[in-house]
Amino acid sequence: MQYQTLPQLDEKVSKICLGTMTWGQQNTQDDAHAQMDMALSEGVNFWDTAEMYPSPPDKDKQGDTERFMGTWFSKTKQRDKVILASKMSPMSFLRDGKSRYTAEHISAAIDDNLQRLQTDYIDIYQLHWPERQANFFGQRGYNEDMAAQPLEDLTPFLETIKALNDEIKKGRIRAYGLSNDTAWGLMRYLWEADKNGLIAPITVQNPYSLLNRLYEVNMAEISHRENVGLLAYSPLGFGVLSGKYLDGKRPEGARLTKYDRFERYVNEQAKSATEQYAKIAAEAGLDMAQMSLAFVNSRSFVTSNIIGATNTEQLKSNIDSIDLTLDSDVLDAIEAIHTRQPNPSP
Template identity: 40%
Template sequence: MKRVKLGGSDVEVSEICLGTMTFGNQTPEAEAHRQMDIALDAGMTFMDVAEMYPVNPVRRETIGVSEQIIGNWLARTGNRDRVEIATKITGPSQILRDGRPYDGATVRECIDASLARLQTDRIDLYQLHWPVRGSWAFRQNWRYDPSGQDKARTLDHMADVLEALHEAVRAGKLRAIGLSNESAWGTARWCDVADRTGAPRMAAIQNEYSPLYRLFDTDLAETVVNEDLTLLSYSTLAAGLLTGKYAGGAMPEGSRASVDKASGGQGNLGGRKTAAGMAAAQDYVDLAAEHGWDVVHMATAWQLTRPFKVVPIIGATTVPQLTHLIEGLGRELPEDLVRGIDRLHRAHPLPY
């Protein structure tokens, strides 16, 4: 599998990343370890996790379990030098730290906690999961209100956090740092503050991105090109909506929507499962079929056609799902299919 560098850092990773957010919930530990074995055999050395995982739902009693599962795999296999591990500190959350935002001191504590759970002495990419000032991610863009933000306080916070991250980089605990669910303005400011203080620059930003959700394509795309960050794209299949398995109102047993509903949620895939989203997803399924492609493989390959650096994160609940995803890697989309995706994007702009 092709290797790429994250932003301006010296961290080299596989061009596809394995997502692990279901490890310890929908995906039992033995199956999670099997997924990591299969991914590594396919050349997929880059694996992404977070202190709050597993999700769907997030529960206080399972915080950190996904990291522990990865740590157990690393200890059992001795594969630490063969893989790159990314993890994240969670932003304001009532489940973690009683809603307190992270600062430099919290970052120091959480890095050490993640290192212990992962059973390693270093993290290849450490990400800030949410901006403490708020975010428009996860459908919050429809009523986003930044009017209460305090710029001076935000810049002071960035300097404090970057000092802690810089300290960890110097100590060899971190190799590179990144963002998640950030905006163009926030990304640029993190870079500015790093330059002013001599701290490491952000190498990556992990935001949602798929043919159905393309808020990244304008201001953020310009920002990462000019500031040299790599997009780690999550929900590349729109939480399963792009597989077509929810067509006609179906709710397959064990699917993300059904698990969420059984846990007391709405089962709407985090706001993605709308009438417009369902219609758009079906059009993409049909487009792929017309060109002889599996829609899952088309959506993943499309990520690598973008005019900025992208490492798609692919996640699977089960081994067969992961195997199916891997079967489509390494194929390039024909130009007429890329144009077809562009046409559908104009027909279905931001369908959820």
């Protein structure tokens, strides 16, 4: 395994992060425990979850992913071997449908996170998506409806930052990060924290894969200049970049077979690009999923690559991508496809 040092925490985290959002929908508690056992045995010490998981969100199952993790911590007594990240969500059915990034709601959310996780601290606490309307979750561009939303209607950035700093002082979280945010949003948090002498976010969790390299356009420079690493999610485009959906296939039990809300990963442009990436892998004698993950692993602005799996065989194969270094011919071929068909799955 390879490791990166997290700023502020001075902790070494695995370049591969264990993603968990299928636990409770596609995976049982036993499945989840088996994945945690394997991940730790393979040197994966960085795990990511959220109060909203499993995904897709379900009121009856909400929080089950954290509960599964909590029962594993209770059973194994190995919480201290894991760098744990979780999230809270705004504008959802949580907290009586009034969830915001206020001091009150942040405190209440962390109360519940800690109870489900059966721990007394979270290493990195993330804001799952912005309160404000912005171009995330498959929205490519910023539009007039988003621009029309007054910031005065939202929780002030400074209130949120102060609340998270207070939680750091209490020891309930050790650091915080953003997720599904934009360049403006990240810079606003950094500016407000710096202006007021407060602790700033250390990570941002956004999508990044061969099918979505929008992070490179303006966020990658912030990662480099401001030392805010990317936690890349959906590095396989919800499994599309494993090749299992090629030729219109819909494997039984697979994520895109079960949930049509993620169709952006199989639009016509995405299908075309995926077929071309599959050809590169085949010609180079590479497993397509490992090639796709190795590309993400190789990016200098990526702190950790969040991989998810529905079984331990997939998980082991995905973890093993850390040992794959793509040669220049493969990287050049990937770049040629990206030039022709950039970012088909925003």
